[in-house]
Amino acid sequence: MNIDIDQFVERYVAVWNEPDPVARRSAIAALWAEDGVEVIESAEFRGHDELEARIAAAHEEFVRDAGFAFRAAGDATGHHDVVTFTTHMVPAGGGDIAWTGRAVVVLGPDGLIRSDHQFTVPTGDIRSTVDDFLRRLAAGDPDRIADLFAERVDWVLDWPAGGHPAVPWIRPRSTRADVAEHFRMIAEFHVPGEATGPAPRVLVDGNEAAVLGDIRQTVKATGEPYTALCALHLVVEDGLITRYAVYEDSLTVAEALSGS
Incomplete structure (x- = not known):
């Protein structure tokens, strides 16, 4: 794996906090392959257009309107083509964790995300x-x-x-x-x-x-x-x-x- 894992995770988390649509689109293209997919429990989002719509909607709901920010937990690890890490959603001004997710990401030879499976960590975990x-x-x-x-x-x-x-x-x-x-x-x-x-x-x-x-x-x-x-x-x-x-x-x- 020829990437800096912690730097990769910081770039990943930054996309969800990015308020500018143009910068967000550019960051998505720099992270995901053109046919890359994110899979959550209830849906999947394939390709840059669906990923952009998915991330923009999450930003509007949780970051812009609710005042939260996404943060990396600092536990990233990986080998071969798989990276796994934890993210938290917390009040931007400080406060208790509102949501925790665990991501399992598979990268292609070019270092771009081929698949991204996201799991919600139950409260009290x-x-x-x-x-x-x-x-x-x-x-x-x-x-x-x-x-x-x-x-x-x-x-x-x-x-x-x-x-x-x-x-x-x-x-x-x-x-x-x-x-x-x-x-x-x-x-x-x-x-x-x-x-x-x-x-x-x-x-x-x-x-x-x-x-x-x-x-x-x-x-x-x-x-x-x-x-x-x-x-x-x-x-x-x-x-x-x-x-x-x-x-x-x-x-x-x-x-x-x-x-x-």
């Missing part, structure tokens, strides 16, 4: 819950993050039982209120708006998910940035996180906060 958690985590609102957790949480930390004096938020937690306090304390010790990094990778198996990425923060007291590898193990039941296990480079975090 673990992938949707994890993506919503990551989005709320990036937004930095502790109470909205905690709303995604069950009232009682199995909280697991890869730290010594005694914790570390420079990292006071590392302590036993068991309730939704504890979760909100945890993320509120993290925010108090770091410069707001300076958490960066690439989108984490998410692996799902049944009602469990592994989130692989890194923590990139700037310490408020010193202005020093740091990066620490991190992995999360989440269990989701009835759309809520019931188990939250954190495995991180705790030495880097402790040294950054203590000024070592």
Whole structure:
């Protein structure tokens, strides 16, 4: 596969947000083969004319009139001639995910889409819950993050039982209120708006998910940035996180906060 998969997905998602009909038509021609087809549960759309009508109608209904925007979930993967990825429809000004879709795209030798099968991900699906958690985590609102957790949480930390004096938020937690306090304390010790990094990778198996990425923060007291590898193990039941296990480079975090 001689394409940049993430770039391809960004181009795909951008078509659905494009307000200009001429630019939209050009983008469709650059993505789909002339006889390319999109298949949804209730219909199929073949060729550039049908695809243009389909995407224009979706844009008018959801983007122009309802104020939503389509976003890539950052989970694109593929091999040979197949690419699969998740997209979300969210309020353009920020808010909860209104719809999640999963696309399975088959490309021709020229890199253009031959077929595009789109599946709606049911509300409460673990992938949707994890993506919503990551989005709320990036937004930095502790109470909205905690709303995604069950009232009682199995909280697991890869730290010594005694914790570390420079990292006071590392302590036993068991309730939704504890979760909100945890993320509120993290925010108090770091410069707001300076958490960066690439989108984490998410692996799902049944009602469990592994989130692989890194923590990139700037310490408020010193202005020093740091990066620490991190992995999360989440269990989701009835759309809520019931188990939250954190495995991180705790030495880097402790040294950054203590000024070592």
